[in-house]
Amino acid sequence: TDRADDGEQTRDDRRAEAIEVLEANRRDGYTVPSETLYPFQWNWDSAFIAVGLAGVDPAAAAREVETLLSATWPNGLLPQIVFWADAEGYFPGPDEWDAGFDDVETSGISQPPVVATAARRVYETTGDDDFRDRVLDPLDRHLSWWRRERSTDGVVYTRHPWETGMDDSPAWRLPLERFDPGDVAYERADRKSAELADQRPTDWDYDRYVALLRQGREAEWDESVLRGTCPFRVEDVLTNSVYVRACEDLAALYASAGEDASAERWREQAEETREGMRERLWSDDLGLFVSYDRVTDEQLLEPTVAGLVPVFGGVPTAAQFERLHETLTTDFFAFEYAAPSYVGDDFAPDRYWRGPVWMNTNWLLERGLRRYDATDAADRVRADSLALCDREGFREYFNPRSGAGRGSDDFAWSAALYLAWTG
Ligand code: 9YW
Numbered sequence: 001t002d003r004a005d006d007g008e009q010t011r012d013d014r015r016a017e018a019i020e021v022l023e024a025n026r027r028d029g030y031t032v033p034s035e036t037l038y039p040f041q042w043n044w045d046s047a048f049i050a051v052g053l054a055g056v057d058p059a060a061a062a063r064e065v066e067t068l069l070s071a072t073w074p075n076g077l078l079p080q081i082v083f084w085a086d087a088e089g090y091f092p093g094p095d096e097w098d099a100g101f102d103d104v105e106t107s108g109i110s111q112p113p114v115v116a117t118a119a120r121r122v123y124e125t126t127g128d129d130d131f132r133d134r135v136l137d138p139l140d141r142h143l144s145w146w147r148r149e150r151s152t153d154g155v156v157y158t159r160h161p162w163e164t165g166m167d168d169s170p171a172w173r174l175p176l177e178r179f180d181p182g183d184v185a186y187e188r189a190d191r192k193s194a195e196l197a198d199q200r201p202t203d204w205d206y207d208r209y210v211a212l213l214r215q216g217r218e219a220e221w222d223e224s225v226l227r228g229t230c231p232f233r234v235e236d237v238l239t240n241s242v243y244v245r246a247c248e249d250l251a252a253l254y255a256s257a258g259e260d261a262s263a264e265r266w267r268e269q270a271e272e273t274r275e276g277m278r279e280r281l282w283s284d285d286l287g288l289f290v291s292y293d294r295v296t297d298e299q300l301l302e303p304t305v306a307g308l309v310p311v312f313g314g315v316p317t318a319a320q321f322e323r324l325h326e327t328l329t330t331d332f333f334a335f336e337y338a339a340p341s342y343v344g345d346d347f348a349p350d351r352y353w354r355g356p357v358w359m360n361t362n363w364l365l366e367r368g369l370r371r372y373d374a375t376d377a378a379d380r381v382r383a384d385s386l387a388l389c390d391r392e393g394f395r396e397y398f399n400p401r402s403g404a405g406r407g408s409d410d411f412a413w414s415a416a417l418y419l420a421w422t423g
Contacts, residue, residue, distance in 0.1 A: 052416025076145025079106035181211035244313030311368025
């Protein structure tokens with residue numbers, strides 16, 4: 001019918017715009033999340049970008065992944081930000097972090113390792129064995145770092161809210177409340193804009209982010225020191241879900257290279273993390289997974305979208321999935337658009353990770369739901385995501401009630417995941 005043709009036309013136009021956004025945000029070998037707000041390479045942003053690029057420009061996707069991996073620290077940490085370009089005026093910039101190696105300037109924390117999933121996707125799209133052989137070692141070093149430096153029984157911990165990728169998640173309130181940031185002086189670019197101030201983390205949050213950063217810098221980013229002293233040590237449910245999937249994806253890459261022993265080792269690692277998550281990170285009361293505070297040994301009982309993402313790693317048992325699916329359809333489908341980042345008492349539909357819908361968490365959730373054959377739920381998450389971008393453009397996040405676009409425009413992972421969903 002004409003209507004269907006119109007729909008297809010809109011979609012083609014939108015795809016063309018998505019490609020334009022990614023090209024405009026591209027620098028030398030990598031893509032910035034947002035030209036205005038985030039003008040450097042961010043870890044999991046680049047991974048989502050590569051997932052989207054794989055279907056339209058596989059050479060650019062491969063380069064995106066390899067540029068990111070080239071910033072892996074000698075100890076295996078893959079940084080959250082790589083400052084390939086001059087960062088004059090950006091806070092916190094390379095001088096503040098004082099981290100990295102040789103002449104590679106970076107932040108001193110990591111981010112959820114979506115990069116392994118992106119690398120597998122690029123490999124399976126291109127069949128390029130040379131690419132696969134080049135990425136195996138840095139991926140192995142990075143995932144080994146998580147296990148060696150950041151886990152006790154296979155469940156990994158994060159030591160900064162920025163490291164989780166969900167900076168001001170209400171789940172971090174309790175751990176952040178416990179320590180006094182002292183007197184921290186700083187100024188951050190996005191807070192200068194009056195329009196954005198009420199859509200981003202508050203000063204209360206930023207003071208603590210900066211205090212944690214400075215503590216890490218004082219410890220010279222030594223994990224063995226920070227393991228004992230860092231006041232924020234949280235087993236983030238999203239990072240662990242992505243980590244499980246990363247281990248599986250690395251195993252698949254090893255298997256395709258005929259390295260069966262390594263493949264088996266990473267499959268076992270994935271299973272060990274799944275088991276730890278099922279035990280310690282599941283909340284029967286909330287009917288979804290939660291993060292766990294390593295400092296106080298307690299669950300952080302907040303209903304965030306991160307608690308649904310374990311489906312991406314095949315973590316929930318059949319019984320847990322049944323409950324989780326009910327929580328999803330009752331609480332996270334209760335708004336006009338799925339799936340809000342948070343649905344608890346402090347729900348704030350326009351503020352960052354305290355309510356808005358984000359394309360990246362929707363993508364992780366949608367992929368995971370398909371893994372559990374929850375087709376209707378997966379279709380709804382995908383359809384809502386596309387509807388939001390069709391209506392508002394590739395915004396950073398969206399109000400789940402009105403659908404209004406929020407934060408940056410021309411946001412790279414929103415464009416990239418639109419391509420992944422419609423390719
Ligand atoms: C920061 C770049 C990053 C994302 C994070 C998001 C925000 C703030 O922007 O972090 O300065 O890192 O919370 O997930 O990677 O888009």
